[in-house]
Amino acid sequence: MxxxxxxxxxxxxxxxxxxxxxxxxxxxxxxxxxxxxxxxxxxxxxxxxxxxxxxxxxxxxxxxxxxxxxxxxxxxxxxxxxxxxxxxxxxxxxxxxxxxxxxxxxxxxxxxxxxxxxxxxxxxxxxxxxxxxxxxxxxxxxxxxxxxxxxxxxxxxxxxxxxxxxxxxxxxxxxxxxxxxxxxxxxxxxxxxxxxxxxxxxxxxxxxxxxxxxxxxxxxxxxxxxxxxxxxxxxxxxxxxxxxxxxxxxxxxxxxxxxxxxxxxxxxxxxxxxxxxxxxxxxxxxxxxGFLLNRGVKESKSAGNVTDPNELVDLFGVDSLRYFLMAEVVFGKDGSYSAEALVNKVNAELANSFGNLAQRTLSMIHKNMDGKLTDFEANGDDKALLGTVQNACREVLPQEFEALNFSVGIEAWLKAVFACNAYVDEQAPWALKKSDPDRMQAVLQTLFIAIRDLGIAIQPVVPTKAAAVLDQLGVAADRRTYGDLADEGWFPALVASGHTIEKPVPAFPRLELPEAETAS
Structure with missing residues (x-):
């Protein structure tokens, strides 16, 4: 223990x-x-x-x-x-x-x-x-x-x-x-x-x-x-x-x-x-x-640049703020933030990359496989992707978080997300639907497994949003620890349970800058 x-x-x-x-x-x-x-x-x-x-x-x-x-x-x-x-x-x-x-x-x-x-x-x-x-x-x-x-x-x-x-x-x-x-x-x-x-x-x-x-x-x-x-x-x-x-x-x-x-x-x-x-x-x-600087300047009442974090939560949500602060700032050094930087980073990394990956994958499983998971045989490309994701989620991110290197750990996680998106483009499951349905199922379920690892790994940073993704995957609430990442039996058990993937709800909708910020 x-x-x-x-x-x-x-x-x-x-x-x-x-x-x-x-x-x-x-x-x-x-x-x-x-x-x-x-x-x-x-x-x-x-x-x-x-x-x-x-x-x-x-x-x-x-x-x-x-x-x-x-x-x-x-x-x-x-x-x-x-x-x-x-x-x-x-x-x-x-x-x-x-x-x-x-x-x-x-x-x-x-x-x-x-x-x-x-x-x-x-x-x-x-x-x-x-x-x-x-x-x-x-x-x-x-x-x-x-x-x-x-x-x-x-x-x-x-x-x-x-x-x-x-x-x-x-x-x-x-x-x-x-x-x-x-x-x-x-x-x-x-x-x-x-x-x-x-x-x-x-x-x-x-x-x-x-x-x-x-x-x-x-x-x-x-x-x-x-x-x-x-x-x-x-x-x-x-x-x-x-x-x-x-x-x-x-x-x-x-x-x-x-x-x-x-x-x-x-x-x-x-x-x-x-x-x-x-x-x-x-x-x-x-x-x-270190200190958190407002557009590179230390906040002070006399400068009139003090930010109420409640306002940022109102505009962008809790998990978006959490992710930006942990991913953007090298922990231990001073960091800078602005509304524009937050929106750009969260949209690029959470909405467009991880959120879109989860949304596309689950949508295709729901639409093209009637939401049913099946046993499948992974080929070399599938195993290579899962190896990349597992290394990031099970090795690099935990090691870096243990050392309080949050931005480094998140960067490794994000590279695994990018690898998943590149794999989608290479494998083109939408084309495989007609040419090789079995291969399409293998690709989509490889992504399904990768998204589960990615969702578990990023929980400390975006707890509510990660939970929303894992809920849609059907991962049990008590099987989401880092120890569970090494459990190879979870996917066959989910298949055997007859779990069905419902039409997904986007976990990471894109953020918009308020008009006042856009004009400034």
């Missing part, structure tokens, strides 16, 4: 409505979760919202709401979006949840018992927007000479009593961890973090007294925990910490933290150090993906 697999996204900061970047990360995590389930693993998948901190308190004040009111409203918007995007999370965690406060207090007390927390005074630069502290040497100069964080956000000089965490104590084990093959990917992120640790670690301020929207520090109610202590702890809250029960034993340490490249430091330096201090195993793998 394969090892259990625990995957998490970063929990999303709900001081505004979700944007395309939130959708991108969560779709990618869902593709991974679905893929691992199809590989036969027991998967736990967690996402959610990070609701504490000064930024939330300030935003709520500006809107004339309480922080809790803002958190409830915006967290609901995230959950609604993820449900709409067909995200198969096992838990949507909120940092306002009672069990999360319990877990946060428990890890704090564990770090305190280790002697790694001490009370002192903080003086330094802080970015409210990043919820992050920055050293003077990290700051960059903005317009007019103002000081900005490395992310380009405003910083302010902060002075207050605070608890510190002895981060400097963990420099050596953190370096060893960062140099461990497979812990942090891609390599560019790993090199950045190694350089950061080698540059010297300072102890980290981990509490605030200037506001009270957060988890109270045990025994010191005038302090709330630094939002990142609280936020990172969500990953262990979700598997029962501090109670060492079945979920904890099964799923921790996490198999994969999937995060944006801008928060790698928190997840691969601060978080492992907190865990080491609390004598908790560190996660197995952290992957820092």
């Amino acid at each position: 394969a090892d259990p697999f625990y995957i998490t996204t970063a929990i999303h900061y709900p001081n505004g409505k979700p944007h395309i970047g939130h959708a991108y990360e969560t779709i990618a995590a869902d593709v991974i979760a679905r893929f691992q389930r199809l590989m036969g693993r027991d998967v736990r998948f967690q996402t959610g919202t990070d609701e504490h901190g000064l930024k939330m308190a300030q935003k709520a004040r500006d809107l004339g709401k309480t922080p809790r009111e803002l958190a409830d409203e915006m967290s609901g918007a995230f959950r609604d979006l993820f449900d709409r995007l067909d995200i198969t999370y096992d838990r949507f965690i909120r940092t306002t949840d009672e069990d999360h406060h319990k877990a946060s207090r428990a890890i704090w007390q564990a770090m305190e018992a280790k002697g790694d927390l001490y009370l002192d005074r903080y003086e330094g630069w802080y970015s409210v927007r990043d919820e992050a502290y920055y050293d003077e040497k990290e700051l960059v100069e903005g317009k007019g000479g103002e000081k900005l964080s490395p992310q380009g956000t405003p910083v302010e000089w902060t002075e207050e009593e605070t608890w510190f965490f002895r981060l400097s104590k963990y420099a050596k084990p953190l370096l060893e961890l960062l140099k461990t093959p497979g812990f942090l990917e891609p390599a560019s992120r790993r090199n950045e973090m190694i350089a950061f640790v080698e540059g010297g670690l300072k102890d980290l301020s981990v509490s605030r007294t200037s506001f009270d929207w957060g988890v109270k520090v045990p025994g010191h109610d005038n302090h709330v925990m630094y939002v990142w202590v609280d936020a990172l702890t969500n990953y262990i809250t979700g598997v029962g910490y501090p109670d060492v029960g079945e979920a904890w034993e099964k799923y921790w340490p996490a198999s994969l933290h999937l995060i944006g490249k801008d928060i790698v430091r928190f997840h691969t330096i601060y978080w492992p150090a907190f865990l080491m201090s609390a004598d908790i195993p560190v996660p197995q793998h952290v992957f820092g993906h």
Whole structure:
């Protein structure tokens, strides 16, 4: 039995409505979760919202709401979006949840018992927007000479009593961890973090007294925990910490933290150090993906180019958006999107290539064979095609998805689709109907078998559309895992069952650009 697999996204900061970047990360995590389930693993998948901190308190004040009111409203918007995007999370965690406060207090007390927390005074630069502290040497100069964080956000000089965490104590084990093959990917992120640790670690301020929207520090109610202590702890809250029960034993340490490249430091330096201090195993793998750019430009409210993913779903459908994001972007690097690019790619690859292949094949079986499947003898051409499809679906795509190379895996799948379409043109089953009906049946059923493999393989990316194709083929809902791809007996069993192919319904209708997009 394969090892259990625990995957998490970063929990999303709900001081505004979700944007395309939130959708991108969560779709990618869902593709991974679905893929691992199809590989036969027991998967736990967690996402959610990070609701504490000064930024939330300030935003709520500006809107004339309480922080809790803002958190409830915006967290609901995230959950609604993820449900709409067909995200198969096992838990949507909120940092306002009672069990999360319990877990946060428990890890704090564990770090305190280790002697790694001490009370002192903080003086330094802080970015409210990043919820992050920055050293003077990290700051960059903005317009007019103002000081900005490395992310380009405003910083302010902060002075207050605070608890510190002895981060400097963990420099050596953190370096060893960062140099461990497979812990942090891609390599560019790993090199950045190694350089950061080698540059010297300072102890980290981990509490605030200037506001009270957060988890109270045990025994010191005038302090709330630094939002990142609280936020990172969500990953262990979700598997029962501090109670060492079945979920904890099964799923921790996490198999994969999937995060944006801008928060790698928190997840691969601060978080492992907190865990080491609390004598908790560190996660197995952290992957820092790139940004999703709008026509090559980073989205921002000030630029007026923020995309609501709900609008893209309204226009193009969930599976079209999922496919485009996974097929178009090299995972780990920045990627770009536009409505035109989405429509062009989905039409060319799903509608015209895979969708048309399934539609033509099933239509011809329905029309020319009365929808009946038969036993047939495959010739060399048939076996060559099935070999190509099987290699893509059973070998290349799973290997690349396991390595998080989604666009590469999908490209291999698409080449197999193209091979099927070339085979249709070469074999010309419409001509064989008169000249050699038996050969026509062999060609159509070879394609039928190929489409089944292609449909099973692409399920993590386009779950609803793939299911629609497999339903029309008559593939049982419980026989669609990657393990089932190797079952050579499924087709003879389907023939023996007397299954009939009905007139097919197009699974991938062509998309149209809205007039406003066409004119722009």
